Amino acid sequence: MDIFLGGFYVLTVICAILYIWTRTALPGSTDPAFAVFQRTYLVVYLLAMTGDWLQGPHVYALYESYGMTTEQIDILFVAGFGSSMLVGTIVGSVADRYGRRTNCILYGILYGSACVTKHFGNFWILMVGRILGGTATSILYSAFESWLVYEHHKRGFESHLLGNIFSLGVLGNSVVAILAGLLAQKFADLFGFVAPFDLSLAVLLIMVVVIIATWSENYGDRSSDLSQSFSTALKTIREDPKVLCLGLIQSLFEGAMYCFVLEWTPSLSIIYKPSTQGGMVEDHTDIPHGHIFAGFMVALMIGSSLFKVLSEYTSVESFMRVVFLVASLSLITPVVYKGNQLFIFIGFLVFETCVGIFWPSMGTMRGKYVAEETRATTMNIFRIPLNLIVVFILLQHMSRDTIYQCCAFFLMIAMVAQHWLFRLYESQPRAAPLSDKAATLRSDSVVEAAAMEKGQMEEVEMV
Numbered sequence: 001m002d003i004f005l006g007g008f009y010v011l012t013v014i015c016a017i018l019y020i021w022t023r024t025a026l027p028g029s030t031d032p033a034f035a036v037f038q039r040t041y042l043v044v045y046l047l048a049m050t051g052d053w054l055q056g057p058h059v060y061a062l063y064e065s066y067g068m069t070t071e072q073i074d075i076l077f078v079a080g081f082g083s084s085m086l087v088g089t090i091v092g093s094v095a096d097r098y099g100r101r102t103n104c105i106l107y108g109i110l111y112g113s114a115c116v117t118k119h120f121g122n123f124w125i126l127m128v129g130r131i132l133g134g135t136a137t138s139i140l141y142s143a144f145e146s147w148l149v150y151e152h153h154k155r156g157f158e159s160h161l162l163g164n165i166f167s168l169g170v171l172g173n174s175v176v177a178i179l180a181g182l183l184a185q186k187f188a189d190l191f192g193f194v195a196p197f198d199l200s201l202a203v204l205l206i207m208v209v210v211i212i213a214t215w216s217e218n219y220g221d222r223s224s225d226l227s228q229s230f231s232t233a234l235k236t237i238r239e240d241p242k243v244l245c246l247g248l249i250q251s252l253f254e255g256a257m258y259c260f261v262l263e264w265t266p267s268l269s270i271i272y273k274p275s276t277q278g279g280m281v282e283d284h285t286d287i288p289h290g291h292i293f294a295g296f297m298v299a300l301m302i303g304s305s306l307f308k309v310l311s312e313y314t315s316v317e318s319f320m321r322v323v324f325l326v327a328s329l330s331l332i333t334p335v336v337y338k339g340n341q342l343f344i345f346i347g348f349l350v351f352e353t354c355v356g357i358f359w360p361s362m363g364t365m366r367g368k369y370v371a372e373e374t375r376a377t378t379m380n381i382f383r384i385p386l387n388l389i390v391v392f393i394l395l396q397h398m399s400r401d402t403i404y405q406c407c408a409f410f411l412m413i414a415m416v417a418q419h420w421l422f423r424l425y426e427s428q429p430r431a432a433p434l435s436d437k438a439a440t441l442r443s444d445s446v447v448e449a450a451a452m453e454k455g456q457m458e459e460v461e462m463v
Contacts, residue, residue, distance in 0.1 A: 015302045174304070260407060263334075328408045
């Protein structure tokens with residue numbers, strides 16, 4: 001049994017123990033209304049993520065099957081990140097003004113249209129698909145969370161329960177990622193590389209139907225135009241150091257994460273063997289991608305459970321400093337232990353565990369500090385430097401060691417920004433926790449918004 005499959009089995013046992021323990025030992029909500037709300041959100045969110053995961057494994061292979069050169073494929077990938085950076089920011093403002101529910105439906109339409117373009121081997125049609133997909137990705141990582149945070153506070157649920165939803169979202173996302181990978185491979189084997197994209201289209205259409213049937217609409221600041229929303233969000237980032245810290249943390253961590261996604265396969269494929277002339281020579285070996293990916297997803301699930309545990313004993317602002325430090329050290333393993341598959345794999349598993357802690361932690365902190373009126377716009381502005389980082393590294397053709405060193409450096413800066421945020425958090429009056437204040441302020445703003453919309457929204461329930 002290879003180290004990758006063995007690692008998957010060990011991680012699965014650890015994940016199961018942690019999950020059972022957090023379910024039984026840590027307090028949750030007994031409110032049936034909250035259970036229904038949580039389920040309503042997670043069903044849609046996991047369908048959205050399934051549509052995304054189904055496409056990922058075979059994008060490169062599909063382009064190659066159409067005879068695209070490496071340079072053309074690189075351009076297509078850069079176009080995806082570029083559209084997410086440019087068009088995605090505008091789409092975030094649209095969500096705040098015209099509705100987060102509507103924006104989530106738009107995600108399904110745009111990403112579904114991108115799937116249709118995969119039937120054509122024409123470079124420019126595929127380019128349109130990449131632009132549509134990049135725009136849809138921006139919606140996926142902003143509008144869904146914006147809808148959730150607004151509805152959570154509107155319905156008067158306890159603030160700390162928001163972290164539970166984010167944690168379950170990471171857990172469920174890891175499960176659907178594994179299942180989607182297996183399903184995509186099966187369809188690709190039976191019907192060709194374009195089949196997983198057709199399956200994704202079907203899932204996205206189901207998601208749109210579920211949103212229409214179960215979600216109510218909510219908004220940010222409906223009185224401002226797109227340019228005003230953008231300028232207001234930028235002003236908030238400049239003037240509120242807590243929001244600025246969040247922007248730095250998100251951009252740097254996710255930039256490192258996307259670079260890791262591009263580099264983990266070659267890093268684990270390289271081994272060193274004795275040379276007949278003495279010394280060691282670099283060699284490439286086949287690796288079980290499915291087992292490794294499954295191990296990464298289980299590590300993510302472990303991270304989501306650890307988030308619940310850590311949240312019970314200290315603040316998110318505090319423990320994330322250590323998480324960023326550990327993440328930075330874990331990405332140095334391919335440089336320090338070059339060619340050592342075991343050590344590099346362990347380092348990558350530690351990093352994925354940090355990613356599993358990062359997602360619910362960031363969602364929780366954004367729920368505290370990002371203004372409701374321009375939430376989706378602000379979150380997409382955060383993605384601009386993230387996409388710049390990835391595009392820059394893709395175009396520079398850096399060595400693998402240099403890329404990992406850059407990623408480790410990004411994560412150290414993120415740790416410094418997190419420490420700054422922690423100091424700001426500590427300076428807040430302890431008599432009333434910031435999360436409760438934020439919930440109260442948002443509840444008040446919901447009442448005002450409901451009065452202005454004159455029947456377009458349901459009556460606000462307050463606790």
